[in-house]
Amino acid sequence: MSGRSFMITHAKSIYGSVPLIGWLVGMLLAVLTESFFGNTLAYALYLPKVPALFGLTIVLKQPSLFPATVFYVLLIYCLPIFAVAGLTATWANRFAAAMEKLPLWFSAIIHIGVLYLVLHLWTDLSDYRLQISKLTMIAVMLTLSINVINGYMGEFSCSHPGFMALGAYASSTFSLALFHQDRLFGTPLLPEFLGPYMFPMGLLLGGAAASLGAMVVAIPSFRTRGDYLAIISLAFMFIVKSVLENLEVVGGARGMGGQPHWATLPAVFIGMTVCIGVINNFVNSTMGKALNAVRDNEAAAEAMTVNTRRTKMTAFMFGAFWAGVAGGFYAHELRYINPSSFGIQMLAEILAMVYFGGLNSVVGSVVGALSIQMLSEALRPLELFKWIIIPLLLILVMIFRPTGLIAFREFNIRKTFGPKVLKKRI
Amino acid sequence: MEFFLQNVINALQWGSFYALIALGYSMVYSILMLFNFTHGDIFMTGAYIGFGVATALLILTASLALPGWLLLIVTIIISMILTSFLGIIVERVGYRPLRDAPRASAAITGLMIGIILETGNLAVLGAQRLSFPALIETVTYDLGGVYFTNKKILIVGVSLLMMLMLHAFIRKSRWGMAMRAMSYDYQVVPLMGVSLNIIAPMTFAIGSALAAAAGILYGMAYPVLDPYMGILLGWKSFVAAILGGRGSILGAALAGFMLGFIEIFTAMIFPSTFRDLIAYSIILLILTFRPYGFFGQPYSTQLRL
Amino acid sequence: MALLQVDRMTHYFGGLQAVGSYSLRINPGEIHGLIGPNGAGKTTVFNLITGIHTPTEGGVFLEGRRLIGLRPHQIAALGLGRTFQNMLLWRHMTVLEHVKVAHYAQINYGLLSALLGSHRRYADEAFIEKNSLHLLDIFDVAHYADQLVANLPYGAQRRVEMARAMAIRPKILLLDEPTAGMTTEEMIQMIGIVRKIHEQFKVAILLIEHRLKFVMELCRFVQALVFGKVIAEGTPEEIRSNPKVIEAYLGSEDVS
Structure with missing residues (x-):
């Protein structure tokens, strides 16, 4: 040797x-x-x-x-x-x-606790790190949520920026109208110190708004699939953007600013952890596997007692919910949103993350979001060329691994946390 | 009434751009069952190529003082040829390797090539907006209160001519017949001696050539070029291609004009910021009631995931 | 009361009559056969019974309950299982997952439990997994449990599909050409499997077949369908010697 x-x-x-x-x-x-x-x-x-x-x-x-x-x-x-x-x-x-x-929850808390501690200490040293970490975690939520629809259920949905916008606007309205002084809504209705505690409510509201919006796409999906649904979802995205541009109550095309600084590291971290946990739980249950059955063959799924309409509705509303929550975090992190930030550009970024990382895979989504975000930061000095290198990379990934880097892999939490025994080679 | 007619002319002009671009989407779809998501940016690149060709021609032939219409025709032809090579490259690089891959992956490659074209354009030419050289003088005619320019007539005329030529090509020529056969089944027809590796690039090339023509015509009507112009028109035309019915050439052309009418007339009645909102809402309604477009076949496609 | 009863079911596609006045009664534990040449409308009959299409006229009843107007998954959950001519397996799912998903109607936990992971969810999932492995064992595909279906040999794919159909706990099983594309040996194996299902699960079976031998071996009662109409029905022997059936299968009788 x-x-x-x-x-x-x-x-x-x-x-x-x-x-x-x-x-x-x-x-x-x-x-x-x-x-x-x-x-x-x-x-x-x-x-x-x-x-x-x-x-x-x-x-x-x-x-x-x-x-x-x-x-x-x-x-x-x-x-x-x-x-x-x-x-x-x-x-x-x-x-x-x-x-x-x-x-399981015990070891989950220990692992996640240590991970948070690491992240907290690491981001403590620079504000840049803090912001990148938060944006990356938001991106992980977005990627996972679109994976539920595009990966697990196999519809090419383009409406994610729209869902995100609904969530961002709903939760921003919640916090600005109720707890924070600003130019659009004036004096808050409730005392400001309550705000941070009510932030989860605002996020849920954002998620719920996105879920409701998702019904617009989900109901046509009962009758049509594939390209037509892609167009319907695309139209939905443009409609949301256009409605927000015309809605002066929420600032119209000028957008909405001055959200309170509630998207702190622990808040985003908890949001992301819950998101990963819940989505992983769902897609590994028999109810979640029904999504795959609908994707691979709808007629067979229906013949095997799967309620395909309910399954589609669930997938769209569930995916949209997390997109809405991510939107809420996004709005409170950047503290300024306007309709044009939720357009084709955003769509391309989200799609890049999910298809780079891998369809039908929780780990893939995390890897995809993380690598595209990191790459995006690393290539920042190249300015324009960044948007040549990242697409090129994605094209290569698509050519050699058409479903993404880590596709179709189950994420077993118990196994991940468990002890590792090296397999002895004979 | 004059106002109405005026808008009809505008809608015809606006619709010709959509129709010409939508044809490219539809043709590729009918062969490969895939949308060429780079098409919007091919349109943009076509406009820039047209700009380059026109400028070069103006400089080269400055001493000859050739008539504007001749230059325009030459520009259109050269740019169409050049842009069709771009289409062939896109097919070769982005679509051929992914022919058996999931459809969504090919869509992603298409989108990414589009981004590369946009960014590449920005990187090469910088952020300043270029203005398309005016090859022919604008003449305005007044017909009982309805004003129209020679350019508008030219744009509508040239696009109709292109569509007719395409139609004749597909119906009459040997290659057109091969394309039609391929659109029934691209897995079986190649067994009969027609190679998909010839037909697919040819389809991309023709689509791109039409997009280039649309780009030059657009440049004549709205002489300001910018790298992101393909996004707006591209996506709208894509929607028109879908509305017409996947793979239906006639449907795509009609839906393109229809979209033009919808947009111009909503802008006539409502404030202009409502244009997208109303256009897309109407599209959503149409697709809810006619889920397969106007001329599409109601067959269900599974995403080949 | 018959287990499955179809009364004068008629269906038109556009203006074309695909199925004309088709009637059927199956009692618990019976095996019926439906034969006919290609394009006779056999699969359409299945699709009408299982709710994929709604018949233009006529009624379908399972244990006296009217099925018309129910969605296919509801009909399936009432106890009507089926297989498909071209199997329609889920290409990205493992063998075990196939059988698990077919337990969908038997899930007792709600969406919230699925998301948060309640005790009921884990109990349910454990039960489903156990039952699925048991079914895979019966059909002799347990050793493939973690493989993708695409990697399986053809016969095993057919058996996985059967296991999947049995997971919905059917009272009656509709088999659509279970021996399509099989060799004679494989067909004989399949006869054994269908017998085994019939005996072990006490399920009634309605099967579409092309091969008369298969039908003759298994069925007590056979209908012959031509152009959407039943031209003959009776015991396999009667059908085999019926001149109309011979004509439909072999063309004009002049040959003999």
Whole structure:
């Protein structure tokens, strides 16, 4: 056996058996290291500041800083993560095995708690990171919700920006009219301190508004499929945009601004976690599998007792609901929305994320949203060419993997949290 | 009454753009059962190519002082040929590798090539808006209070001529016959000696050539070009192609004109900001009651996912 | 009372009569056959009974309950299972998922439980999974449980489709050319499978077939359909010797 392949096998035998919690603890240590020594190290390496996105943004902007950034990333992130993950593998596996015996929600809370802590510490260092993280999480929600319709149910729906706009406007109206002083609605009706507590209500309202709107697309879907439904959904999107442009109550074409700053990191994080959990729960249930049956053959689904109308209605309203919630977060994060931001451009971005990541797959959606967002940030220095490189990449993905990178894969939460045992090769 | 007639002329002109572009969508659909989502941007590129050709011609033939109409005809022909190569490239790069892939994936590639064309245009020519050279003098005729220009007549005339030529091509020529056969079944017909690898690029090429003609005509009517002009007209024409019935050439042309009428007349009655709202609402209504368009066949297509 | 009763069912496609005054009575536990040349309207009869099309005239009753006007999934949930001539399997789903989804009408949990994961949901899902595996075992495809249907050999695909149809707990099973595209050996296997279903689940069966041998082996009562009309009915022997049937199958009788 050559030295190199021995190294690889060796690394596999160590890191193949690290459970998720081991990696998370490693990441925790990494971000802790960064928050204590990050600035010092950056200064020592002659970096102007701590690399915001693992040096992704620096590579193209100031290539001369690249070696120092790589060194920084290796020292601050890779070293602690791999050290901790490798050294604690045995304990972590024992811990994971112990948690496996407890109810699933318990280990879910622990994992998600640690993940939040990591994210919190990491975003604490720069506002840029904070905003990118929040927008990425919103993108994850959007991608997942469109995957329910386009992936799991297999309709080519183009109405997602419309659903998102409905949610964004409904929840913005809720918070501006009730809790916040602004130019459109004037004095708030309720005391402002209540606002943050009522924010979930506003999001639900946004989701509900989007769900109602989705009925416009869902009802024609009983009779028609494919291209015609795509057009109906596209028309719906343009109609929503156009109605909002003409509705002076919500600011017309000038848009709506000054939403209170309620889309905090914990709020968006909780929203995203619930979204992933609920959608994953749904698509893995027999009720959710009915969506796939409707996609693959509707007549057979109907003959096997599947209520296809109810299934379609559920998929559209459910997908739209989360798009609406994401829209609510989006409005409160950017604190300004106008109708033209929910147009073809937004549609292209959402479609890019879902088809890049993979249809019919929760993990695919998360990966798709994350990679397109990160790529988008990394390529920002290229300005225009960003919108040549990302489409090119997507075309390549479509040619070689027409359903996306990680398509048709089930996400088993229990297995993900459980201990990892390396399969021994004989 | 004059006002009404005036709007009829405007609607005819506006509808010709939609109809010409919608034809391209419809033709590709009838062969491949796929929409060419790059088509709107091919229209835009066609307009820019037309701009380039016209400018070059004006400079090259400045000493000859050729008549404007001759230059226009030459511009249209050269641009149509050049743009048809773009169509062939789009087919080769974006659609041929995905012929057996899910339909949605091909739609995504089409959209992405469109974005590349838009951005590429911005990157090459910059953000300033170019104005299309006026090849012919505008002459305004007054017919009992109804004003129309020679350009409007020219636009409507040229588009009708193109449609007739296309119709003759599809009905009469050998290639047209192959296309029609292919539109019945693109998996079986190739077994009979007609290659899809020839017919499909040809369809893309003809569609793109028509889009280029539409682009030049559009440039004559509204001389300001911008890289995103394909989005507005492209999507509307796509909708017209659907309204006409998937793959129906006649339907696409009629629906294109109809869409023009709907838009112009809503703008006549309502404030202009309502134009999209009303146009799309009418489309939604039509599709609810005639879910397969005007000339479409009511067969159900599953998304080939 | 008959299990399935069809009374003078007539259906027109456009102006064309696809099925004319078709009647049928099946009692619990019987196996009936429906034969006829291509385009005779056999599958249309199935589609009319299962609610995919609504008959222009006539009635369909399952255990005395009128089925006309119900949606196909409601009819299926009442106990009318079917298979399809070209199987219509779900290409992106595993074998196990096929059978699980067919339990749709037996789900007791609501949408909210599906989203949040209540105890009832897990209990239900566990039951469905157990039952599905049991069905797969009966049809001898359990070892394919986690495979996509497209990867299965043809005979196994047919059996998966049968398992799927049985998962809705049918009282009567409509089989649409279960031996289409099969070799003679496979057909003989299929006879065994249909017998097994019939005995093990005590289900009545109505089957469409092209091959007379299959029908003769299994059915007590056979109808012959030509151009949407029943031209003969009776025991397999009667049908086989009926001159009208021979004519429809072989053309004019002059040959002999």
